[in-house]
Amino acid sequence: MAKSWKMPKWFYQLGSPRWFYDISSRLLPWFVIAAVVLLTVGMVWGLAFAPADYQQGNSFRIIYIHVPAAVLAQSCYILMAIAGAISLVWKMKVADMVAKSCAPIGATIAVLALVTGAIWGKPTWGAWWVWDARLTSMLILLFLYIGVYTLHTTIENDISAGQAGAVLSLVGLVNIPIIKYSVEWWNTLHQPATFTVLEKPSMPAEMWIPLAIMVLGFYCFFAVSLMLRTRVEILHREKRAGWVQQMIEEQ
Amino acid sequence: MTNKAASDLSLSRVFVMTLKRDLLLAYRRRNDLVSPLVFFLMVATLFPLGVSPEPQFLSEVAAGVVWVAALLSTLLSMDSLFRSDFDDGSLEQMLLSPQPMALLVVAKVCAHWMISGLPLTIMSPLLAVMLFLPSEGLSALVLTLLIGTPTLSLIGAIGAGLTVGLRKGGVLITLLVLPLYIPVLIFGTGAVQAATGGLPIAGYLAILGAILALGIVLAPLAIAAALKISVSN
Amino acid sequence: MTNKAASDLSLSRVFVMTLKRDLLLAYRRRNDLVSPLVFFLMVATLFPLGVSPEPQFLSEVAAGVVWVAALLSTLLSMDSLFRSDFDDGSLEQMLLSPQPMALLVVAKVCAHWMISGLPLTIMSPLLAVMLFLPSEGLSALVLTLLIGTPTLSLIGAIGAGLTVGLRKGGVLITLLVLPLYIPVLIFGTGAVQAATGGLPIAGYLAILGAILALGIVLAPLAIAAALKISVSN
Amino acid sequence: MSRPLLDVKDLFCERDDRVLFENLSFSVSRGEVLQIEGPNGSGKTTLLRILSGLSKAFEGELIWNGQALADVRDDFLEALLYFGHLPGVKATLTPEENLRWYAALHPQTDSITERIFDALSNVGLYGYEDVPCHSLSAGQNRRVSLARLYLSRAPLWILDEPFTAIDKRGVAAIEALVETHSQNGGSVILTTHHDLAIKGLRQVHLGGENSTEWGTSGGGK
Amino acid sequence: MSRPLLDVKDLFCERDDRVLFENLSFSVSRGEVLQIEGPNGSGKTTLLRILSGLSKAFEGELIWNGQALADVRDDFLEALLYFGHLPGVKATLTPEENLRWYAALHPQTDSITERIFDALSNVGLYGYEDVPCHSLSAGQNRRVSLARLYLSRAPLWILDEPFTAIDKRGVAAIEALVETHSQNGGSVILTTHHDLAIKGLRQVHLGGENSTEWGTSGGGK
Numbered sequence A: 001m002a003k004s005w006k007m008p009k010w011f012y013q014l015g016s017p018r019w020f021y022d023i024s025s026r027l028l029p030w031f032v033i034a035a036v037v038l039l040t041v042g043m044v045w046g047l048a049f050a051p052a053d054y055q056q057g058n059s060f061r062i063i064y065i066h067v068p069a070a071v072l073a074q075s076c077y078i079l080m081a082i083a084g085a086i087s088l089v090w091k092m093k094v095a096d097m098v099a100k101s102c103a104p105i106g107a108t109i110a111v112l113a114l115v116t117g118a119i120w121g122k123p124t125w126g127a128w129w130v131w132d133a134r135l136t137s138m139l140i141l142l143f144l145y146i147g148v149y150t151l152h153t154t155i156e157n158d159i160s161a162g163q164a165g166a167v168l169s170l171v172g173l174v175n176i177p178i179i180k181y182s183v184e185w186w187n188t189l190h191q192p193a194t195f196t197v198l199e200k201p202s203m204p205a206e207m208w209i210p211l212a213i214m215v216l217g218f219y220c221f222f223a224v225s226l227m228l229r230t231r232v233e234i235l236h237r238e239k240r241a242g243w244v245q246q247m248i249e250e251q
Numbered sequence B, C: 001m002t003n004k005a006a007s008d009l010s011l012s013r014v015f016v017m018t019l020k021r022d023l024l025l026a027y028r029r030r031n032d033l034v035s036p037l038v039f040f041l042m043v044a045t046l047f048p049l050g051v052s053p054e055p056q057f058l059s060e061v062a063a064g065v066v067w068v069a070a071l072l073s074t075l076l077s078m079d080s081l082f083r084s085d086f087d088d089g090s091l092e093q094m095l096l097s098p099q100p101m102a103l104l105v106v107a108k109v110c111a112h113w114m115i116s117g118l119p120l121t122i123m124s125p126l127l128a129v130m131l132f133l134p135s136e137g138l139s140a141l142v143l144t145l146l147i148g149t150p151t152l153s154l155i156g157a158i159g160a161g162l163t164v165g166l167r168k169g170g171v172l173i174t175l176l177v178l179p180l181y182i183p184v185l186i187f188g189t190g191a192v193q194a195a196t197g198g199l200p201i202a203g204y205l206a207i208l209g210a211i212l213a214l215g216i217v218l219a220p221l222a223i224a225a226a227l228k229i230s231v232s233n
Numbered sequence D, E: 001m002s003r004p005l006l007d008v009k010d011l012f013c014e015r016d017d018r019v020l021f022e023n024l025s026f027s028v029s030r031g032e033v034l035q036i037e038g039p040n041g042s043g044k045t046t047l048l049r050i051l052s053g054l055s056k057a058f059e060g061e062l063i064w065n066g067q068a069l070a071d072v073r074d075d076f077l078e079a080l081l082y083f084g085h086l087p088g089v090k091a092t093l094t095p096e097e098n099l100r101w102y103a104a105l106h107p108q109t110d111s112i113t114e115r116i117f118d119a120l121s122n123v124g125l126y127g128y129e130d131v132p133c134h135s136l137s138a139g140q141n142r143r144v145s146l147a148r149l150y151l152s153r154a155p156l157w158i159l160d161e162p163f164t165a166i167d168k169r170g171v172a173a174i175e176a177l178v179e180t181h182s183q184n185g186g187s188v189i190l191t192t193h194h195d196l197a198i199k200g201l202r203q204v205h206l207g208g209e210n211s212t213e214w215g216t217s218g219g220g221k
């Protein structure tokens, strides 16, 4: 690790647990509302009103869960790696806690993407699981999440656990471009995919607008659960700090 | 002699001494010299036993089986890379010496490769013959193993560094490292399959080489960081 | 209470306490509870990656791959069975206690199976589905694993006992144990293949059961003897 | 009974062609404390491992209560408490859990939980019962293992450097415990590099020319 | 130079919610020997690991030669010899091989082979250079590690219980060595449960209510 670079003071204040706790208290309600509204609208629109696919009929509607989950799983990983890097370099406590909170959430979302994909695969490919690039690299992503999570829970010392998790998530960052591009690599390696999922521009607007809404909704929902988890983590780690004690007394 | 030259000299000396020490340690417990190889052989033996002994069938799967065996045997030997140094305090001494940790780590990984990946690569033609690999694929197999196994050692060492402080990292390391091994496996077997099919393999080798280059540059830093974290825990 | 009854009581108490202790130790490092499973999953994942992802092909080899994966994951976790007890002196204490060593050893192997073989067996249907095992073979797979994995643990423990005194037994153990695993592997996969082919599997199960019975009777004595030798070394 | 508890006759042991001891004979009776004494590498640990039966690399006779030790091994093990170089403490278990398993190995009829807590507070680990041992200091870990002395009812104690890593008050307490044990009719064989202030202490000296003597040039660089 | 070599200001450390030390300040100058003193579990090892930079679980300032230690870590490591709980000795290597690698980690220009042999004979391992360390006794193994003290030219020594498992003559020799080192202008920070007879020894006492105190009921069963 390089020597820690000195940053302006506000940068550190930004990362103070107390600041995060306060700001997240104010932001949380808005994100909850946004998540509920977006998810409901997107869900109703997507499931009830969007036209059925001419090839796949109604089974395609699972796209409204599958794609947001798949996209979010990757974003969450990137966030986890960035937060980890920040906590490694600048020893910022909040970044560490955010990274720690990302792992289980990301793992859950990755599982969701995998499961919805598998459910979708049954009617379209005739199999729950196929060894295709997307699927495999997604599975790797899940394993990476599990690995980071296991490091966080196995190492008793919180600081070391955070650093170890950060190193692994940074190393695993290599997987993200693999998820994106290995489709092509893989096709050249093994038999070409019989079914290409990427011909999206042909998708009519009535289909993709609800999809976009669902993606946004998923992001809001993610923000909510991330804040909740991080807040619990803050309370746990800072339990003896003055302001936490004070808050507990007030309640 | 300038100061700079003197310190370069001492760096290369430390590298050589550490490499030598690890090779000597491996030589003293000679069984380890043989065993990754034997494990490699055994996985390749189990496979026909457990699945099917037909030559036709085997020749199709040979490349994959050899690669999977190489990967598993590297993985298996990985946990011991830093464990004994951690247990007896040598790792502390390394961290508290004025030498750059990344250098010491590279020497150790190098030694590890020389007693696992390298002999494995040398042995692979034997396995290929046992599994009826078509002869066109042979050189591709050896080449990909030669470029691929150092990468496996480097990646594995990151996992080993992260888990060495835990009371039992042996299995956790698998969880951390195996996902990262998958790309190497895919390109390695891909190249051999291409070669058996008469296709060019330069592209695969280039990618494997790129991964190795990336590994050589980045892994030592990650390993050194991981070890510092593990010891300070 | 007669003296005999009292001593029986104390024996069963020692057994239960040792079993509990080992389960507790495993629980404390929770990741170990999960990891043999994850390894099992990963080997089964690597295989299609490295070899071929075609459902038709996979369904043929599924039984063999699941069995080989189970075998390797048991093997991997075997080394740690006595190692930590040896390193911290608990093994000396066991040998110097008035309790029969074979009994303590059975308790430890039992605990090992409960955290490796048993969950593995429970997970195997999932793997079978991932590898497209024909559904007729499913129950045979689960049954053979249920009878086979305790045998694997028992045999593995003999190897672990013999090598625990060596400074690094991790890989040597493979050498000692793998040959003994082969019959189990052959009958296990044989049974599944028979079941998929619509043939009766009672014969295979009987043989596996017989091997297990033999193992339960003989292995504890062998393990206890091996440990005594390792410690006095 | 005037017959010695343990009788050692004509013991001979060599390791790697270095003779550690030859014609070594001594005996331990009830109520006696015997210190095996000698510089580093003189064979103290080797001797204790031979006496306990862990090591078989010797020639000579070991007699337990008048019978060859190998023939009455079960009786001997019932009567033995062995405290070796390695503490036998599991790092992920708490002190209480460690002792509980140890107690199960050496079954006793009366209320064991109470006695475990007593033993732990005797070695100064009151308040640490529930801390996993890897979070204890070097000395505290040794103390977990020493708590076995307070639990045990075995008449023969074999202790290999029990004072390692223990602070001064701890050393005094263990010394007192050893003395009490011998006054109650127990026997103790121990090694240590500390000076012992135990009444009636007997010593066996090991280490002739083969032992490691500190260089006389020590102190110079 | 009158500036202290190592200056420790307002150190605070807690583990598992137990405060080990608070507002701990002291400094070590050239030629000084400082003993960190306290009962088992009082935080001596923790403190030494913090000073050496192995552990970062603390708050407070460490100042090396007038600069923050973290900024001049390389200089600090050049000047440090750390002897921890773990000996750092490889069991399958011989004493000589062990020291040779250690010497490579701390490069020196002059004839190293000779100095290694001198160091080994100084710790009484003459004749054992070629025996693999797993065939050495507990004390001999510690001596292999202690031989580093004779090899080193680092001005600051941090020694965590260097006398563990060492016999009496060995302890005296190491004490003499420490004294010589300080007379030559070196500094030593050490912990031990032995009484030290070193001139001008300074002590820092650790351990308030949190330390493990041996139970007063010790000796009763």
Ligand code: HEM
Pocket (backbone or CB within 6 Å): A063, A066, A067, A070, A071, A074, A113, A114, A115, A116, A117, A118, A120, A121, A122, A124, A134, A135, A136, A138, A139, A179, A197, A198, A200
């Ligand atoms: C377990 C199985 C599956 C996994 C792991 C999986 C994984 C993914 C991933 C990672 C993405 C995100 C791509 C991105 O980042 O833009 C994605 C997108 C998508 N998936 Fe799947 N998928 C699975 C099965 C399926 C199936 C069966 C279908 C339909 C037949 C499908 C259709 C799509 C579509 C239409 C997209 C959007 C394409 C895009 O935005 O790039 N997926 N999937």
Ligand SMILES: Nc1ncnc2c1ncn2[C@@H]1O[C@H](COP(=O)(O)OP(=O)(O)OP(=O)(O)O)[C@@H](O)[C@H]1O
Pocket (backbone or CB within 6 Å): B233, D134, D135, D136, D137, D138, D139, D140, D165, D167, E015, E016, E020, E038, E039, E040, E041, E042, E043, E044, E045, E046, E047
């Ligand atoms: N890894 C750890 N995690 C949590 N607490 C720890 C850890 N290591 C030590 N401690 C606690 O810190 C305290 C001080 O431990 P330390 O090893 O520094 O003591 P010490 O003074 O060196 O004792 P000793 O004389 O026994 O060596 C102990 O009470 C111990 O419980």
Ligand SMILES: Nc1ncnc2c1ncn2[C@@H]1O[C@H](COP(=O)(O)OP(=O)(O)OP(=O)(O)O)[C@@H](O)[C@H]1O
Pocket (backbone or CB within 6 Å): C233, D015, D016, D020, D038, D039, D040, D041, D042, D043, D044, D045, D046, D047, E134, E135, E136, E137, E138, E139, E140, E165, E167
């Ligand atoms: N496993 C072994 N193989 C061969 N020789 C050994 C072995 N263990 C010890 N020795 C030799 O036996 C001699 C005595 O060792 P032992 O451990 O009994 O000494 P000790 O008196 O306990 O010393 P210490 O005071 O250092 O604990 C030593 O010289 C050592 O070299």
Ligand SMILES: [Mg+2]
Pocket (backbone or CB within 6 Å): D044, D045, D046, E137, E138, E139
């Ligand atoms: Mg000894």
Ligand SMILES: [Mg+2]
Pocket (backbone or CB within 6 Å): D137, D138, D139, E044, E045, E046, E160
């Ligand atoms: Mg200490």
